[in-house]
Amino acid sequence: MTSVLLPSSAAEAAALYGDGSNVTVIAGGTIVMPTLAGGRTLPGKALVLTRAGLAGITRSGPRTTIGATTRVQELVGLADPLGGCAANVADGEIRAQGTVGGNIRAGAGADAPRGDLQSAFLALDAVVRSTGAGGERTEPLEQFLDADQRLLLDVSFEEPAAGAFAAIEYPHTHAYTVLAVSGCRAQDGTIRLAATGLAGHGARLRSAEALASDPVAAGVAALDDVAFADDAVASSWYRTKTLPVLVRRVLTQLEESA
Numbered sequence: 001m002t003s004v005l006l007p008s009s010a011a012e013a014a015a016l017y018g019d020g021s022n023v024t025v026i027a028g029g030t031i032v033m034p035t036l037a038g039g040r041t042l043p044g045k046a047l048v049l050t051r052a053g054l055a056g057i058t059r060s061g062p063r064t065t066i067g068a069t070t071r072v073q074e075l076v077g078l079a080d081p082l083g084g085c086a087a088n089v090a091d092g093e094i095r096a097q098g099t100v101g102g103n104i105r106a107g108a109g110a111d112a113p114r115g116d117l118q119s120a121f122l123a124l125d126a127v128v129r130s131t132g133a134g135g136e137r138t139e140p141l142e143q144f145l146d147a148d149q150r151l152l153l154d155v156s157f158e159e160p161a162a163g164a165f166a167a168i169e170y171p172h173t174h175a176y177t178v179l180a181v182s183g184c185r186a187q188d189g190t191i192r193l194a195a196t197g198l199a200g201h202g203a204r205l206r207s208a209e210a211l212a213s214d215p216v217a218a219g220v221a222a223l224d225d226v227a228f229a230d231d232a233v234a235s236s237w238y239r240t241k242t243l244p245v246l247v248r249r250v251l252t253q254l255e256e257s258a
């Protein structure tokens with residue numbers, strides 16, 4: 001029998017989540033609800049975040065903070081890479097339901113990549129505030145993606161000087177993103193690049209970043225930073241051929257915005 005927990009504040013959500021044992025978090029539910037409805041998961045506790053007060057976008061000086069239950073659709077229209085990346089997630093119906101925290105925590109899909117927002121947030125060098133075993137902590141998204149399951153509270157970043165986003169568009173992927181690259185030029189001129197559509201979660205493209213002044217060489221170097229999988233929307237061969245193109249496009253966009 002599953003207990004349904006419906007916290008009405010972030011503090012209550014954190015207390016109910018505890019160390020996360022036997023808890024399934026439900027945010028927008030676009031991934032987790034079908035698995036529950038189909039009986040593929042039967043959690044001891046279902047923590048429903050809808051009323052936990054974790055939604056919203058706030059700005060303080062150069063820093064933007066986005067609450068975990070902010071809908072993906074609310075990011076559409078923000079500056080690239082985040083705005084363009086969000087607009088590329090699924091369709092309007094899913095974006096209006098799916099949340100930022102659920103997207104970051106989507107986990108690898110068996111048939112198609114998920115967690116598209118990871119590339120934008122990685123390129124933005126975002127940090128994640130979370131709670132779970134050991135209490136609350138803030139850490140780089142890159143580290144958070146490798147951590148055990150924790151309750152994501154919010155994600156924040158410093159506005160870059162420029163941002164860019166490019167993705168492979170396929171009409172027959174039912175709105176899933178085959179492969180995408182996000183890029184930023186930070187206020188100090190540092191270039192950061194990241195991709196999704198990989199085997200596992202999104203990743204920084206550090207070999208490409210090191211060659212950012214030469215977009216063609218950077219595109220080829222990016223292949224050293226990633227591993228691909230074959231899935232229902234594309235083969236790893238196709239992704240190998242197209243990643244260099246996306247890296248080149250993003251770097252060219254960043255150059256043009258200088």
Ligand SMILES: Cc1cc2nc3c(=O)[nH]c(=O)nc-3n(C[C@H](O)[C@H](O)[C@H](O)COP(=O)(O)OP(=O)(O)OC[C@H]3O[C@@H](n4cnc5c(N)ncnc54)[C@H](O)[C@@H]3O)c2cc1C
Pocket residue numbers: 024025026027028029030031032033049068069072088089090091094097098099100101102103104105106107113114115116117150151152153174175176177
């Ligand atoms: C037709 C279709 C197309 C889609 N296309 C895309 C696409 O193009 N790109 C893409 O990235 N995704 C896509 N998705 C997957 C999904 O809809 C999105 O990733 C969405 O943003 C997930 O958010 P959610 O709030 O609905 O997640 P949920 O289903 O609520 O949760 C997803 C996972 O994250 C965990 N979780 C949720 N919130 C938190 C939190 N705050 N802290 C810790 N764990 C949490 C849940 O326990 C669960 O394991 C698609 C889905 C469908 C059905």
